[in-house]
């Protein structure tokens with residue numbers, strides 16, 4: 001099993017695997033209170049080693065987007081308790097992301113319609129927040145010009161984080177993540193382009209990182225540093241964050257400062273991907289050297305990239321964002337190489353209409369369409385079998401055996417008497433005859449070996465399409481596979497040593513009638529092409545181990 005799927009000790013929290021569900025704002029809570037739907041959404045994704053919730057405003061001032069659930073009131077704490085219980089009941093672990101948006105907000109959703117707060121009055125341009133365009137009409141609006149927090153207010157915001165962290169721990173969260181990424185409050189303080197203060201929170205790097213570090217220390221003192229993670233987005237450009245002079249030094253200074261604090265982890269969000277152009281080459285390795293605790297990486301990861309980055313050693317855990325939206329069972333899908341479902345961007349955000357749409361209605365692989373039987377395949381049994389094999393690979397070891405007796409002329413009969421699965425022998429009895437046509441000196445009583453070979457390929461592909469389609473929730477109305485191969489019999493006849501006796505190439509056409517979209521059918525086709533046993537037997541060299549036994553007369 002790849003280390004991506006092996007357990008990890010996260011400063012006292014045991015994770016079942018190294019896959020993290022990245023924090024994702026989903027704006028599904030009309031009253032800013034988490035509810036049963038929130039609990040269902042996170043519980044569906046509980047096979048992630050760790051879930052980090054969407055950003056949770058630590059106060060109403062900290063909110064920049066309508067319908068984002070907070071974590072400061074009693075009612076919110078009770079709502080989150082439902083969520084943590086549901087996730088824990090499924091063996092998952094969950095951290096709450098504590099969020100203050102700073103300047104990324106709008107007067108229409110700020111308490112008393114005041115200006116949003118930030119390090120200075122530098123507004124974010126060329127971007128939007130989600131607020132009231134006009135009374136009763138929600139939509140994207142330009143963030144309002146912020147006002148600078150006073151020194152007393154900075155201390156109050158730190159206290160808001162401490163309060164929210166306590167609410168989170170009381171609500172059963174395994175820990176909290178301080179959101180210092182993506183151009184929100186702490187990121188704004190770190191940037192000399194946004195932070196133009198001249199007091200102890202502006203100017204030098206030590207001053208600009210003071211607010212973040214003081215808040216981390218205050219929260220750590222309240223709940224324990226081992227329950228505190230921090231998310232940063234080095235060289236991030238989201239939400240009008242621009243390059244600034246001492247940017248590289250900021251991230252190395254932050255790495256060193258965090259290193260001394262014995263936190264649960266640092267979560268690096270690379271925008272938009274780990275290979276983002278603006279991140280200097282070698283940054284990951286440098287960060288690893290400076291910060292010796294657990295590092296989570298996020299941003300554009302595929303399973304392949306996740307595996308190779310873990311092997312490289314600069315990251316300990318890998319966070320996946322968008323793939324978790326449409327694949328609640330992302331871990332199982334990656335483990336079994338099942339195809340991933342695409343997510344619908346138009347439902348990433350939104351509380352109006354049906355909040356469950358694009359939120360809790362993405363099925364797990366195999367449970368697709370809620371059907372247990374599809375194409376005659378018992379989907380639940382298939383999934384159960386696959387999960388059993390994933391947990392115990394020896395259960396998936398199959399041995400097949402065929403005994404063939406020559407009868408006369410070109411005719412032979414093969415007998416199948418048993419097969420072995422997971423070390424257990426299962427008896428069965430079938431006979432398969434083979435013969436050659438008259439032209440090839442036979443009696444034409446049965447298909448010839450070349451035809452049987454193709455029949456074996458087609459039969460295997462048919463199983464593949466029917467089963468994978470069932471698991472993906474695709475109904476197959478009809479399926480026909482036609483295979484064609486050309487042989488040069490000079491090889492068999494021994495007339496020319498340079499002629500391959502076997503097929504040089506085989507073409508096949510799959511005729512599939514379904515109602516599924518072209519993309520889904522192509523995903524199905526790819527899944528079958530990747531996993532078909534006999535397609536692999538056809539296309540990859542097999543080590544043959546012949547033994548000749550001469551029976552004495």
Ligand SMILES: Cc1cc2nc3c(=O)[nH]c(=O)nc-3n(C[C@H](O)[C@H](O)[C@H](O)COP(=O)(O)O)c2cc1C
Pocket residue numbers: 022023024025026053054055097179181182231269272298299300301319320321322323348349
């Ligand atoms: C719909 C959506 C909402 C997001 N909300 C948050 C958030 O609340 N907090 C945060 O730190 N990152 C947020 N992100 C960023 C993700 O955590 C993640 O870093 C990003 O999507 C890149 O990872 P991916 O390529 O695997 O999706 C959000 C991303 C998406 C797509």
